[in-house]
Amino acid sequence: xxxxxxxxxxxxxxxxxxxxxxALAAATVALVFFPLVPILVQAFSTRPLYxxxxxxxxxxxxxxxxxxxxxxxxxxxxxFAALTTVLAVTLGTVLAILIExxxxxxxxxxxxxxxxxxxxxxxxxxxAWAVIYGPQGYLTIWARQLIGHDPWNLYSIPGLAVVSxxxxxxxxxxxxxxxLSLSDPQVEDAARIAGAGPLRAIRAVTLPxxxxxxxxxxxxxxxxxxxxxxxPLVLGTPAGIRVLASYLYILGIAGGRxxxxxxxxxxxLTVAIVTALVWVxxxxxxxxxxxxxxGGRASRxxxxxxxxxxxxxxxxxxxxxxxxxxxxxxxxxxxSATAFLSxxxxxxQVLTWENYRLILETEAYxxxxxxxxxxxxxxxxxxxxxxxFISLMSYRSEFPGRRALTYLALYPRAxxxxxxGIGFLWAFLLIPGLGAVRNTIWALMAAFIMRYIPLGFGAVxxxxxxxxxxxxRAARVAGADWLGTTRRILLPLVRPALLSGYTLLVIxxxxxxxxALFLFARGSEVIGTTMIELWRQGNSGPVAAxxxxxxxxxxxxxxxxxxLLRRR
Amino acid sequence: MGDLVIxxxxxxxxxxxxxxxxxxxxxxxxxxxxLGPSGCGKTTTLNCIAGxxxxxxxxxxxxxxxxxxxxxxxxxxxERRRLGMVFQxxxxxxxxxxxDNLAFGLRLQKVPRDEIHRRITEVLExxxxxxxxxxxxxxxxxxxxxxxxLARAVVSQPAVLLLDEPLSNLDAKVREQARFWLREFQxxxxxxxxxxxxxxxxxLAISDLVAVMxxxxxxxxxxxxxxxxxxxxxxxxxxxxxxSFLDGTVSDRSDGLLRVRVGGEIELCVxxxxxxxxxxxxxxxxxxxxxxxxxxxxxxxxxxxxKRSQVYLGxxxxxxxxxxxxxxxxxxxxxxxxxxxxxKLPPEALVVLPPEEGS
Ligand SMILES: Nc1ncnc2c1ncn2[C@@H]1O[C@H](COP(=O)(O)OP(=O)(O)OP(=O)(O)O)[C@@H](O)[C@H]1O
Ligand SMILES: [Mg+2]
Numbered sequence: 001x002x003x004x005x006x007x008x009x010x011x012x013x014x015x016x017x018x019x020x021x022x023a024l025a026a027a028t029v030a031l032v033f034f035p036l037v038p039i040l041v042q043a044f045s046t047r048p049l050y051x052x053x054x055x056x057x058x059x060x061x062x063x064x065x066x067x068x069x070x071x072x073x074x075x076x077x078x079x080f081a082a083l084t085t086v087l088a089v090t091l092g093t094v095l096a097i098l099i100e101x102x103x104x105x106x107x108x109x110x111x112x113x114x115x116x117x118x119x120x121x122x123x124x125x126x127x128a129w130a131v132i133y134g135p136q137g138y139l140t141i142w143a144r145q146l147i148g149h150d151p152w153n154l155y156s157i158p159g160l161a162v163v164s165x166x167x168x169x170x171x172x173x174x175x176x177x178x179x180l181s182l183s184d185p186q187v188e189d190a191a192r193i194a195g196a197g198p199l200r201a202i203r204a205v206t207l208p209x210x211x212x213x214x215x216x217x218x219x220x221x222x223x224x225x226x227x228x229x230x231x232p233l234v235l236g237t238p239a240g241i242r243v244l245a246s247y248l249y250i251l252g253i254a255g256g257r258x259x260x261x262x263x264x265x266x267x268x269l270t271v272a273i274v275t276a277l278v279w280v281x282x283x284x285x286x287x288x289x290x291x292x293x294x295g296g297r298a299s300r301x302x303x304x305x306x307x308x309x310x311x312x313x314x315x316x317x318x319x320x321x322x323x324x325x326x327x328x329x330x331x332x333x334x335x336s337a338t339a340f341l342s343x344x345x346x347x348x349q350v351l352t353w354e355n356y357r358l359i360l361e362t363e364a365y366x367x368x369x370x371x372x373x374x375x376x377x378x379x380x381x382x383x384x385x386x387x388x389f390i391s392l393m394s395y396r397s398e399f400p401g402r403r404a405l406t407y408l409a410l411y412p413r414a415x416x417x418x419x420x421g422i423g424f425l426w427a428f429l430l431i432p433g434l435g436a437v438r439n440t441i442w443a444l445m446a447a448f449i450m451r452y453i454p455l456g457f458g459a460v461x462x463x464x465x466x467x468x469x470x471x472x473r474a475a476r477v478a479g480a481d482w483l484g485t486t487r488r489i490l491l492p493l494v495r496p497a498l499l500s501g502y503t504l505l506v507i508x509x510x511x512x513x514x515x516a517l518f519l520f521a522r523g524s525e526v527i528g529t530t531m532i533e534l535w536r537q538g539n540s541g542p543v544a545a546x547x548x549x550x551x552x553x554x555x556x557x558x559x560x561x562x563x564l565l566r567r568r
Numbered sequence: 569m570g571d572l573v574i575x576x577x578x579x580x581x582x583x584x585x586x587x588x589x590x591x592x593x594x595x596x597x598x599x600x601x602x603l604g605p606s607g608c609g610k611t612t613t614l615n616c617i618a619g620x621x622x623x624x625x626x627x628x629x630x631x632x633x634x635x636x637x638x639x640x641x642x643x644x645x646x647e648r649r650r651l652g653m654v655f656q657x658x659x660x661x662x663x664x665x666x667x668d669n670l671a672f673g674l675r676l677q678k679v680p681r682d683e684i685h686r687r688i689t690e691v692l693e694x695x696x697x698x699x700x701x702x703x704x705x706x707x708x709x710x711x712x713x714x715x716x717x718l719a720r721a722v723v724s725q726p727a728v729l730l731l732d733e734p735l736s737n738l739d740a741k742v743r744e745q746a747r748f749w750l751r752e753f754q755x756x757x758x759x760x761x762x763x764x765x766x767x768x769x770x771x772l773a774i775s776d777l778v779a780v781m782x783x784x785x786x787x788x789x790x791x792x793x794x795x796x797x798x799x800x801x802x803x804x805x806x807x808x809x810x811x812s813f814l815d816g817t818v819s820d821r822s823d824g825l826l827r828v829r830v831g832g833e834i835e836l837c838v839x840x841x842x843x844x845x846x847x848x849x850x851x852x853x854x855x856x857x858x859x860x861x862x863x864x865x866x867x868x869x870x871x872x873x874x875k876r877s878q879v880y881l882g883x884x885x886x887x888x889x890x891x892x893x894x895x896x897x898x899x900x901x902x903x904x905x906x907x908x909x910x911x912k913l914p915p916e917a918l919v920v921l922p923p924e925e926g927s
Contacts (some may be wrong), residue, residue: 398622456826469660473646474659477652479647480676484676
């Protein structure tokens, strides 16, 4: 082999690294600040944003903070969020320990069942619970006949909290499972050998191990519950229960004259508080612990023997799934296919396709399904690539602003969905030239992508962090620039994570409604907004039909994705 | 082909000074080792050469082409430096075959197709992996992966080859073979090479020149023999080989000999470092294998002692002997007798070092 050498490679073409990185960073900055700026401006303005004669004021804040209604809403919100958190974290932890660490039968199956509500829209869950446990719900009527009075009241703060618990249990469950699979089961064996019974071993050894995961999930749940709209809106409104998100919704859409200043001031206050909570949450975890990945659980060595408690625990988990998830979801599907669902009537006698016909024959309703599908598949694809690139810039580039970019990418967690919608709406109204986009699904797509940057970022980042940096360094030394390295080495290596991140985004975009509520217009309806419209008109049958369609679409996406992932 | 020149290289990580004013010249075609304990800044130095780290100060040149000049804000990105690099983990791209791994850089250089084929076949032949083009990295053994990594590093005919502990993932037996093989390979290509290792035996075995590093500094730079036989500091002496140190004071200088009093009555003669003044405190370093059992007639440089313990190393014995001058490590082919022994420390085996220098 002859060696001929020129010292440095000649510049064959200018590298596009920096222009691309700057463009991506600029897009992130624009997306995140786009909704925030108009809200901030409005919060300190005397008149609505569209009014050119505005002046600076603090009166919006004083008006909101001195209003009794506001403080009562705050009280309700905190009570609801706190109760939800306690319930969800307790149950999530118990389920995680039982399924991850003990010799419960059929643990694989139970694992999937417990995670299932993660994929269901909380809006659908709310409607579904109303079908079974609401004042006119199937089981409520049945129990009323049996004992003479209503055994429970779903339209109450505890009622809302129980339904929200079902939605949030997977969060705690996933974080605790991840923490457990990382720790060594032999520590429990050691406690058993030292003479502790199974419960004692769990209390003395397992729970302390889980404390970081539990704290983290508790804060996560609390923050999400603070901004949750769907369940309080659907189940709380009939009883006059109002939380921050539903209060904003009523102020901005369902109420009479719109008080822009108050909406903006409440939004600013909410974002400030949530920002503080998210910051605390961040302080609790190191960079890598921030992310949790579903699936791919490490092999367990030897599960803890529960002995006679084994079947009791199994029945407990199955009963939870049946009554909290299976029954309500079956109920809503049953309602969609019947004229009237009640224990007093044989459902087979009132079977009907009427609800589905209404949905599929009304143009606006049908369009909302098509729009949701387009936003989910196309927006999800754009979104996951965008988010993967942000993560690659954050963790695998020499881009000067990469640390700031990481924070920015994770910041949308601090902005409640409904406020994202308000901000985008106002920004579109305010910025000349964007009017054409405002009424299209592109506006929604932008809002959805912005809102879920942290989700996609979290889905691909662990995979990116797991790749040895030497692999990209080797590519650089071999002559590839950053873009070439990214395209040829890093993206191919994280393909499975891209696919599961894409699935997550598709499902999330399919069920997203809160950021769309303010933003959607005639022509850009999505499934969630249509369900809320139909619900407000009191059409529970078509709502059930639409909810069922959403469930089926989600199941199809999940099945397709797991088939794809299994193929490789 | 020209020399690789590093001048005044400095690199901080926050408060950590990882590389502290390193200057080295790697002569064209030679193999230079950076040797030092973990965390001393070897990898950082190598990465600065590769352009994977941006130094805070310093100049790096190859054959007159400036790769980095911090004061003039010149920094060539790694992809334009025309280097080959082998990483500790090999960093073979797992989703590409051996062929694609090797072709990656060539394709970027727009080398014609049949030329790519020709070169890859040739270089794989050279590393003894002919016919393995279609394999994926996971289908190769550790030693084979290491050779693919080497082939990938040289296939684009780089000006300089950088190796970061390339043998550390191999087991002991394979590692020793790989050492010879690597040295032969480097000499055959005549490629300027910087080799990072923390294994002193490896560095001495394969290098033309060794740079011993500690805490970001180069303590000594020279041929392996010089590093071994004339260490410049206590740290270098200690890091390389099994060495004992004796504190002493220069008592006399005459007849081309320096006499050093260690441990009270014992006086040792040394054949170098004649600039030292009587009364000056010094440290004497002596390699374990240079110490012998004294013959009956010997009277010069004799140290009496008592054998404390002994381990069998396979071909030699290593013993700890307590003497009035301090504890000595002794390596001998024959077992030392138990109890009292008389040791001979030949004058030419003793190295005079400055006293109490931080190690
Ligand atoms: N990215 C980094 N950030 C902060 N400190 C670093 C970084 N990389 C290296 N260091 C520090 O710089 C010093 C030198 O590190 P370097 O990797 O060059 O050591 P090394 O000599 O290669 O060690 P080893 O033999 O263990 O590989 C160490 O103290 C290390 O902790
Ligand atoms: Mg190193």
